[in-house]
Amino acid sequence: MRCVRVLLAKRGRAKYLSHLDMQRCMMRAVRRAGIDLWYTEGFNPHPYLAFALPLPLGVESECEPIDIRLEGDMPNSEVCKRLNSAMPEGLEITDVIEPVNKPGDIAFARYDIELYPFEGAVDKIKAALESGNLPAEKTGKAGRKKVIKQVNVAEMMGYWAVEEKNDSVNIGIVLAAGSRKNASPFLLLDALSAVIGEKLEYKKVTRKGLLLENYLKFV
């Protein structure tokens, strides 16, 4: 048994597949690809397949790491080739690598957010991002109960840039990601909408990369 890290790009209408959908989808792709999966040896044998960080529904991605356990010694390039021939529309395997970091080490994710333009968009967004105060409501857990928590998205941000392009306003931003602290791009948009007083409508949100605590790339 060996573990490989599959890097997946998710584009176009595949973005409407949820985290659970993706697990089923990958499992079937691996089966179609004729790749020999390692199965657990318990009463109900099942394969091991783990996504490093769930991707919110509606977000595209260039970099979803999925760890899979395989039998045999098929070269990574062959695993990659076979998987790509079995993937549905919108899903592409960009690489298959030996895992270095642990999924728990993910601290940040970098996003590109493309918005429909509105009057004074760039200045208003910049001002809001610079203000250091972006309150938002987030559902969290207190024990087993679901509770609404007040958070400040400004405290969960890294570097950012805002620019105007043809028919859209683009935000590039680094947000906290992972099991300890996590801010989804939609949480940011909610907070920005509230502060600016205008409903920010997105054309496209893409996760561009995952980063460690020291801002180095997660591999």
Place this chain on the structure above:
Amino acid sequence: MLSEKLERILPLVQKPGRYTGGELNSVIKNKENVAIRYAFCFPDTYEIGMSHLGIKILCSVVNAREDAWCERVFAPWVDMEEKMRENGVLLYALESGDPIKDFDIIGFTLQYEMSYSNVLNMLDLAGLPVRSKDRKDLAPLVIAGGPCVCNAEPMANFFDIMLLGEGEEVTNDLIDLLKIHKARGSTKQEFLLEAAKIKGVYVPSLYEIEYNEDNTVKAINPMGTAPQRVEKRIVSDLDRVHFPDKFIVPGVEIVHDRAVAEIFRGCIRGCRFCQAGYIYRPIREKQADTVNRDCKALCESTGYDEVSLCSLSTSDYTHLEELLNKLLDWTVEDKVNIALPSLRADNFSKELSQRLASVRRSGLTFAPEAGTQRMRDVINKNITEEEILSAARKAFDAGWTSVKLYFMLGLPTETDEDIVAIAQLAQKVVDEFYRNPNKPKGKGVNVSISVAPFVPKPFTPFQWEGQNTKEELLRKQQLIISSLTSRKISLTRHNTDMSFLEGVFARGDRRLGDVIETAWKKGCKLDGWDECFRLDDWMQSFSDCGIDPEFYARRERSLDEVLPWDHLDYGVSKAHFIREYNKAHNNETTPHCREKCAGCGANKLNGGKCDALRESASCQKGQG
């Protein structure tokens, strides 16, 4: 690709993956290169429709042709419909995203009566008039198929054509004819008159219905060249019929998310309440090699880890042993689970139970249907209490700890004794578990009983029977509850209001079309869903149209009454139904078709052949 309009809506609705298309194995063609565009509509949600085998077979049949492109359409959930209407998005086909109003054929499958209002809603969402007579052009032609068209008279005003029986061949015949008439520039009426000459094609508008003063049907008169009786189509040789080697693999989770292979059509049993047992006759089996090939191809092309065998009664398949041996040759190694639904308790063998348990254990369900032997004789279930208990014993012995039992309530001649016996039978199954010395340690048993109200259906020996009232059914449900003696037994009840409406439409006539349209205009849709079902609006619609629903549901018909479906011929003769009706009322059973041919007459559809009896000569000629 998705339109910008759609992209702006999708983030606002639940499970948007249902509305995007783009699933693995969906068929994309160049629309410039096809003559006929076919929208195959399932009048319920994506999760339900995508689980249906018929849509997979028929889309694949059409797409096997170079000159036609078949795409899928499902009913949007309430939130999506609202957004579509708000933003002017017309109902579109999933593969191309094109509005279906521009297609040549819009085909609905009618699987259950509670989906009727969805048909109207989908036509309206497509931007089309719901009534056939208001759609003047040849295209789009709105057609229907599926089990309900054996009496879809309540829907007769909305469809241009109904296809009776199996669709694999008649769909092609219809497309061929439409191609000719489209090229010729024929009118809709010219085309319909020609189409009515194809076997299995029923054009409702070519039949005029006369009524008696007591509201029963007086006569059904064909007009012009339309045939007196429309005979359903069947496929003669199932080993040669088209079966898909690929299924579309949905991204979002659906109800039955697995590969499915058909093993035979028809049923040898003759349970008197069961419409499917009669309308799919005569019995035709597939060879084990064919089924094994189908299963293997599907698992390879989809990546599914479960394959299910589809028929009305899996354990009646004569090649089951051979098939399971062939399947287990590769499924164990490939970690593919085999699901065998529709098992009968009387031929559930120990070997079978062990086979099933060899890959992964799923639930086990038996359908005694009734509590006492007398009641089971009336419905011709031909299964004894000892057989049920013995099947439970074998299941528990093989390690199962939960068993599901299906029953019906409100059957003809039913007494309170029969109802109390349902609870008693469930208790006896619980007792079997504790009597078993090999029962798994530290585990309890769970027997769940599901009790559905009996709904009399056309083309069954009970088609003349009255349905129980809601009050009767609720009292009977309470009687079961008060008769339950163990916490190991759980009870699932069905919505009696829904069964009532189902009963009205199952044996309804054309006049109910107005009621369906009125109710739909009041906002009735997705009636099969408890959260959407609105009985009050339906009852108001009956009264608005001056129609008494009890007339259809409650009334016992006399055997010589003209039934609204008498002009439709599903092979089984009325004489056979009358014989079975009389036997039911004398508590007499009829042996299954392999024991003795009962002369139902359905073999006439297959040139006298019937797989229930290998030598066709030994099968009696239809007696009716």
